Amino acid sequence: xxxxxxxxxxxxxxxxxxxxxxxxxxxxxxxxxxxxxxxxxxxxxxxxxxxxxxxxxxxxxxxxxxxxxxxxxxxxxxxxxxxxxxxxxxxxxxxxxxxxxxxxxxxxxxxxxxxxxxxxxxxxxxxxxxxxxxxxxxxxxxxxxxxxxxxxxxxxxxxxxxxxxxxxxxxxxxxxxxxxxxxxxxxxxxxxxxxxxxxxxxxxxxxxxxxxxxxxxxxxxxxxxxxxxxxxxxxxxxxxxxxxxxxxxxxxxxxxxxxxxxxxxxxxxxxxxxxxxxxx
Amino acid sequence: xxxxxxxxxxxxxxxxxxxxxxxxxxxxxxxxxxxxxxxxxxxxxxxxxxxxxxxxxxxxxxxxxxxxxxxxxxxxxxxxxxxxxxxxxxxxxxxxxxxxxxxxxxxxxxxxxxxxxxxxxxxxxxxxxxxxxxxxxxxxxxxxxxxxxxxxxxxxxxxxxxxxxxxxxxxxxxxxxxxxxxxxxxxxxxxxxxxxxxxxxxxxxxxxxxxxxxxxxxxxxxxxxxxxxxxxxxxxxxxxxxxxxxxxxxxxxxxxxxxxxxxxxxxxxxxxxxxxxxxx
Numbered sequence: 001x002x003x004x005x006x007x008x009x010x011x012x013x014x015x016x017x018x019x020x021x022x023x024x025x026x027x028x029x030x031x032x033x034x035x036x037x038x039x040x041x042x043x044x045x046x047x048x049x050x051x052x053x054x055x056x057x058x059x060x061x062x063x064x065x066x067x068x069x070x071x072x073x074x075x076x077x078x079x080x081x082x083x084x085x086x087x088x089x090x091x092x093x094x095x096x097x098x099x100x101x102x103x104x105x106x107x108x109x110x111x112x113x114x115x116x117x118x119x120x121x122x123x124x125x126x127x128x129x130x131x132x133x134x135x136x137x138x139x140x141x142x143x144x145x146x147x148x149x150x151x152x153x154x155x156x157x158x159x160x161x162x163x164x165x166x167x168x169x170x171x172x173x174x175x176x177x178x179x180x181x182x183x184x185x186x187x188x189x190x191x192x193x194x195x196x197x198x199x200x201x202x203x204x205x206x207x208x209x210x211x212x213x214x215x216x217x218x219x220x221x222x223x224x225x226x227x228x229x230x231x232x233x234x235x236x237x238x239x240x241x242x243x244x245x246x247x248x249x250x251x252x253x254x255x256x257x258x259x260x261x262x263x264x265x266x267x268x269x270x271x272x273x274x275x276x277x278x279x280x
Numbered sequence: 281x282x283x284x285x286x287x288x289x290x291x292x293x294x295x296x297x298x299x300x301x302x303x304x305x306x307x308x309x310x311x312x313x314x315x316x317x318x319x320x321x322x323x324x325x326x327x328x329x330x331x332x333x334x335x336x337x338x339x340x341x342x343x344x345x346x347x348x349x350x351x352x353x354x355x356x357x358x359x360x361x362x363x364x365x366x367x368x369x370x371x372x373x374x375x376x377x378x379x380x381x382x383x384x385x386x387x388x389x390x391x392x393x394x395x396x397x398x399x400x401x402x403x404x405x406x407x408x409x410x411x412x413x414x415x416x417x418x419x420x421x422x423x424x425x426x427x428x429x430x431x432x433x434x435x436x437x438x439x440x441x442x443x444x445x446x447x448x449x450x451x452x453x454x455x456x457x458x459x460x461x462x463x464x465x466x467x468x469x470x471x472x473x474x475x476x477x478x479x480x481x482x483x484x485x486x487x488x489x490x491x492x493x494x495x496x497x498x499x500x501x502x503x504x505x506x507x508x509x510x511x512x513x514x515x516x517x518x519x520x521x522x523x524x525x526x527x528x529x530x531x532x533x534x535x536x537x538x539x540x541x542x543x544x545x546x547x548x549x550x551x552x553x554x555x556x557x558x559x560x
Contacts, residue, residue: 118489118490118491119491119492120491120492120493121492122493137492138488138489140489167485167488167489177483177486177489178489180475180476180479180486181476181486181487181489181490181491181494182489182490182491182493182494184472184475184476185472185491185493185494185496185497185498186493187530187533188468188472188497188530189497189552190533190548190549190552191526191529191530191533191552192464192465192468192526193552193554193555194529194548194551194552195460195464195522195525195526195529196460196461196464196555197551197552197554197555198525199460199522200558203457205447206457206460206461207461207558207559208418208447209398209418209420209447209457209458209461209462210398210461210462210558210559211398211399211400211417211461211462211465212399212400212401212417213400213402213462213465213466213499213500214461214462214465214559215559216465216496216497216499216500217465217468217469217496217497217499217500218465218555218559219493219496219497219559220493220496220497221552221553221555222553222555222556222559223549223553224549224553225545225546225549225550225553228549229542229545229546229549232537232542232545233540233542236537236540239537240534240537240538242475242479243530243533243534243537244534245475245478246471246472246475246530247527247530247531247534249471249474249475250467250468250471250523250526250527250530251527253467253470253471253523254520254523254524254527257512257516257519257520257523258520260513260516262509262512262513265505265509265512266505266509268470268474269470269503269504269505269508269509270505271474271477272469272470272471272473272474272477272501273473273501273502273503273504273505274473274477275473275476275477275498275501275502276502278477278480278487278490279487279490279494279495279498279499279502
């Protein structure tokens with residue numbers, strides 16, 4: 001198949017690598033707002049060539065839109081305007097409710113399969129693209145019944161070809177789930193980085209001693225605001241709910257410290273340890 | 281040298297492996313409150329033999345105390361009571377002010393070198409001991425001037441033998457630094473685990489989709505309360521200060537979401553990204 005990838009960053013670029021390696025794509029065309037990104041993507045052999053959106057869509061079987069989610073609101077209607085009913089469009093965005101609401105009246109809506117491969121790193125841009133980013137992880141297909149059966153089948157084949165497991169959710173459940181298992185982690189990490197960076201202004205040696213545990217909890221704080229602000233904006237209500245719960249849990253720890261209630265502190269940590277059963 | 285390690289867990293056990301491998305210790309004796317731990321440590325070849333504290337100290341050149349920090353308050357005076365002025369005692373605890381205050385009048389205080397190797401994982405017990413845990417990381421020697429010069433020298437040789445870099449801090453600075461670069465990360469992670477586990481009670485499938493980013497931020501939530509509650513207890517004031525700053529930073533994010541002030545949110549993430557310069 002000929003595959004166009006719109007947005008050749010971490011996700012789009014990694015997908016380009018995997019789909020070429022496994023033969024799903026006989027050709028990968030890249031479309032990016034930045035010509036610098038397009039050049040880098042060609043130099044790194046992520047894509048075969050770069051061209052305008054219109055030209056690229058005309059010669060593609062599958063179009064994958066992998067831009068930040070705010071850009072998707074603009075690009076996806078354009079892509080759907082350009083396609084025939086033989087072509088399939090996939091978006092890979094981290095939020096779904098707002099996007100699918102905006103597209104629901106589009107005459108070609110059924111050619112779009114809304115998906116979310118749950119994989120990533122804290123890096124961005126074509127230089128962040130890596131092989132095997134998706135292997136063994138879950139992808140979500142959202143509101144499957146709003147897409148044509150043949151389009152869903154091609155999306156499933158594509159994700160199976162890069163060895164992803166597939167889950168099915170509606171848009172509302174998807175956005176709530178991802179707020180819990182992805183979006184809140186990022187806010188937690190941004191805030192931790194800011195707290196310690198503030199201290200560093202007066203104490204430049206503090207990071208020498210940073211433990212690997214600290215590195216692990218602030219890793220996500222390297223993530224790009226261009227990707228994340230649109231996600232928090234589109235998933236604001238869910239993120240706010242969980243941020244409230246998170247702050248409330250931290251405040252409980254604070255109260256226990258104030259009261260020197262170390263027995264309750266111990267029990268809370270034991271409860272938190274239950275995460276062992278879930279995260280290997 | 282003959283080395284006794286009191287407390288054969290993650291740190292004590294990993295140190296046993298490294299000191300045997302590099303020949304610093306010609307014999308390692310283990311002392312543990314749990315005979316089960318002692319048996320495991322022998323089976324895993326972490327220690328040559330296990331015996332009572334008194335017998336072990338009598339035949340050792342160096343005694344390393346690697347128990348949880350509450351136990352140190354009891355064990356370290358016992359060890360110092362037993363030694364001659366040819367022997368060296370090292371503690372490897374994560375908090376220092378309270379411990380060193382409690383020991384400051386002990387007649388053998390100068391034989392103790394207070395140290396903190398900044399290394400670890402979220403696991404505990406002798407089964408958690410691993411080779412090369414310390415390689416390339418920092419260890420802190422605390423209140424160096426309160427220890428005899430020859431004792432400090434042996435501590436330095438020991439840490440250099442396991443390829444650690446050495447930093448020197450006083451107890452107050454040490455406890456404040458570690459609160460920032462280690463202790464707060466753990467509270468952040470425990471609270472995140474609790475928030476998501478609470479949600480899971482009503483939605484058992486939520487973790488299927490957990491991203492690797494989520495795994496990274498909650499990894500530390502697997503850490504043992506037996507180790508961590510005593511640390512939070514002994515470092516309560518520093519931890520409370522930083523927890524307040526952390527909650528306040530999170531509340532700023534919350535306010536920006538309420539006000540839909542995404543420009544400020546963007547700037548805050550850009551600021552947090554500065555952590556890139558510091559954590560590789």
